Amino acid sequence: MGDRSVTLITAVCSVLLTGLFVEGKSLLENAQYTSLTGHKGDTGNTKGNVADTNLDLDHHKNSSLYSWMSGITRPVEEEIMTELLKFILDSIPGRNIYIFHEGLYPGVSATAATCFRRWAELTIFLCDEALERLRDLVGAYNQVASPRHIILLCSEANTMAVFQKIRENTLETTEVQWFVILKNHVSEDIVKFVREGTQVTFAVRGNDTIYQYFFQASYINTSNDISLKTIGSWRWNPQSGHKINLKTSLYHPVERTYSNFGGRKLRISAFHNDPFWVLEKRDNQSTRMLGGIDFRIMEMLGKKFNFSFEVLPPSDYAWGVVLDDGRVTGIIGAVHRHESHLGINEITISASREKAVDFTTPYFLETTTILTAAPAKLLNPRAVFAPFTFPVSQQLRNGKIS
Template identity: 35%
Template sequence: MKCFSAPCSVIPFDPLTCYVRPERRVTVARVLEGRVGDRVASAESGGRSVKLAEFLVKAISPSYLYLVIDHEWPGSTAAVRESWRAWVGTVVIPCHSKLDILEAALRATNHLGTTRHAMLFCSSQRTLEIFKMVRERSLESSTLQWVVALEGGDLMPALGHVLREGTQVTLFVRDLADVRHHVVWSSYIDPSDTIQFERRGAWRAEDEDQDDVSLDGWLFPDLNRFYQDFRGRQLVAAVLNNWPFFGLRYLPDGGAVADSGLDVSVLDALSSSLNFTYTVKEPSDGQWGGPQPDGAITGIIGMVASHQAHLAINEITITASRERVVDFTLPYFLESTILVSRAPAPKSRAFAIFYPFSPLVGVLQAGLPVPSYTNRVKLQVFQELAVNRTGHLQIKMLNAIKLQLQGMSQIQIHLNFRSPFGSWQIWGLLAASTGLMGPIVWVVAAVLRSISEHRDKLDLYSLKTKVAHISLQESAFNMYGSLLRQENMIQVNRWSLRILFFLWYIFCNIIYAIYSGTLTAYLAIPSFEQPIDSLNDLLEATQDGYVPLFLVGSSNEFLFKAASSGIFHQVWKAHDPSSSFSYTIDDAMDMINYAPLWQVLEGKRVFVNARLGSLIRATIRGRHKFYLARQTMYPQGYAIVCRSGAPYKRNFEKMLIRMTELGLVDKWTQDQVTKVPRASGSEGHKTRLRAPEAITLHHLQGAFYIMSLGFLLATMVLLGEICGYNCLTCEP
């Protein structure tokens, strides 16, 4: 295995890197047959081919060059030698080699942002086969420019049918009448969406070292300038009926036209600025779609990848899997993903009397989420992403939209508790304190009575009359009555008992004030079930029968499905294949609160979806019926999908950046928000806290439960006493 040291020789070996000079390297792809230099040494007399090869390398000044050459072409060595002199990274591939080698070489450098050139010096039949391979394997690229040398122009019509937009080709067609004369043609797309060739000049090889060149501009057209004006061309846009982003209006003949939405405004602005018209087309499966494990590409992504549409726009999230089959512009809209569930149901008031001493989890459903360190970090990442990808922040706009939408709904205070029976430590201490206070008073009184009996000189007549005859049961009952603000029947004239009663009265007043005030607040303001605010809450809720809900073919489905570990993977494992998927956002929002009669998961679904669309649809259906989680996740950017290698992508990006910088995207978004209709059941809702409710039997059911329990217990004790009395009085 060797590396060539001279630019005019090519030695066969497996692909590797050979350093011709320390500063420059030439990569030679696998050459399957013999030493090319030996075979073409006798053909170097073809000076015209040599001069053409030298001219092309000098004219295009490539930074990276692919030479696809025929063994018998006289200019092969000249092309390699000239690229070596120009210090150009060159890949030499014989025309007869497998097309897979050329495909691998093209894909290996496809990520480079610099312009690459490929020179084809092959037979007409092989040239046509190469461009068919480029079409079938979607190797179009706006950074790859092809130069083809042809013998005569018979191949041009067939080549025009094979080429697709994104493959830029310049032809040097030799004039059969004058072999020194070459006509230069360049491909372009005409308004009828077909590939045509435009004559750009001529090249003629002279006997001297100088060439006669007459070109109308450059060998390759300036694509940025060319696509500044589409000349009235009609494009096909793949969309879904998904207002507020892209709403469709259906015609009587079954067709559809763009109606209103944020993305409609964006596309209208692009068409007006770049002078093109568009028609809309929906995918047959009704999905956003993307690459599938079986190799198929579904949805509107598949329509663009298969060249059924020129672009796709409709709340389309940029994902790594989709970028492998289509090209995305820079994002023009940023938002995050949230969890949407049914509104927490009011908690039962049966045990409201225990709530004042319960561990409280309070949630104020207002304009902005409760600030936390996690949310601040996510917001910072969200802002940095917006700056890096579009150069424009949209955070203020998103907050304003959220406030405006939530202004249509009623702000509620959600009071949630881990246990309706409260903290057993507090209730245990209260019971123990009340139970011990009676015996303590009884013991102190007994001690005082014992002292008076042994000291006749002390006047304890009053003490004996007031305390001596109080039993333990009476003492305990009076202490319990003091806790409930009842009058204490025990009267004392000794300071030891007075101090004990004084401290007990203070303790009872504090407990009574705290309990009664807090209980009044709980009875007046409704309490609700624990809401689902994060993915961890969703995992806990799955134990109660909740399941996550995804849109079929959406980026969220692909994201959770592709996760192999972590919280996303755990959530995906909890999904139910029969009830965790919906084809439209509207159906998903309806499934959150309602379900068919044959399903038992009514209200047991948590929708994973983007925030803006969910918030608008919740407002339309009644904001009070839904709960939007406070924690957000997975910031996602929406972009326009273009065909792989689409040359007009850069012009789209320039216009999108200009729109965002001018604030047009923000304005169009808020224009759609103002169109949001209110639900009939929430017209009277105001953005203020709910006024305290009047106390009803529903609030006091706990007190009646206790009274009923007391009656039952007293009845049982009475029956026991009667039975005991009968047993004692009955004769043997």
């Protein structure tokens, strides 16, 4: 018999706002990254504290981000970036917000203030530090209380390096949504490193003006490849404010993303395991699905969520374990390496496996009962009176007959 409990696999400087705040300049010079944390009830101090974090713009005047818009004064650029970041922050739910940046980026103080007003936690990392700690930041927890949002303000090379590292280390997770702000139209080059499980929205500056950004969201097409679609634009006017034209919201919860697979054909990792999968291997080495509990489950899900599927047995025909050298075997390994979209085949949830893949809520529980021989009857001190009728035995017990 196989594995028992079956599931469907789908894998600082902290400153409390109490009146004292580190000034922005010394913060950047003496720390690799900063965590600015606001708590509900601290609003009385928030404005004053955030105002103290005004950064020394001259200290970073040669920042690569300030060279984005040649001929544009820093105050204008800061105003545009501040308003864009505020719009993005107002469009996403949740408390956990991270910003990866190179040097100083425009609008950090206003962005921090916006986060504090929304009772959010804002953590700011230099891009190099974020790359070194990416596994801790992105891949440490598959299950978290609320979604995490990461805003990327890095050069094109470092932006590609972030997503390349995610791919190489299999750090994809639907618990993180990425927002990438770009000067040039290089989103198609970056998305080549993106695999399913990484949700990213690009804000790309318009060709003819610094005041407009176009939003592109990643999605999976019917060929199971990552593509981009334009979902709207944002334009800033110093006199009248911003103008928004969006077909859909910037934030895409997983439930909405996977409410309709659009006719995709999913790859399922499984092998013959009656009564869960009844499979037959054909002469051309393909697998024919004949029935089984899990087959019926996937058939039902396919009709509801608009997808078809095929079964690809793992080469070792094993359920899968995480080895000491980091390699992952069996069905678990096929899903971990993105060779299959999911696995379903009487698979037990375990702590080591949860480091490699995400599990759904268990849909099948199998209990085990242990049978033992009945214990021998204990000695009865009154057994000596059993041969006698009730009146006689009663008198014997009462001592009336000797």
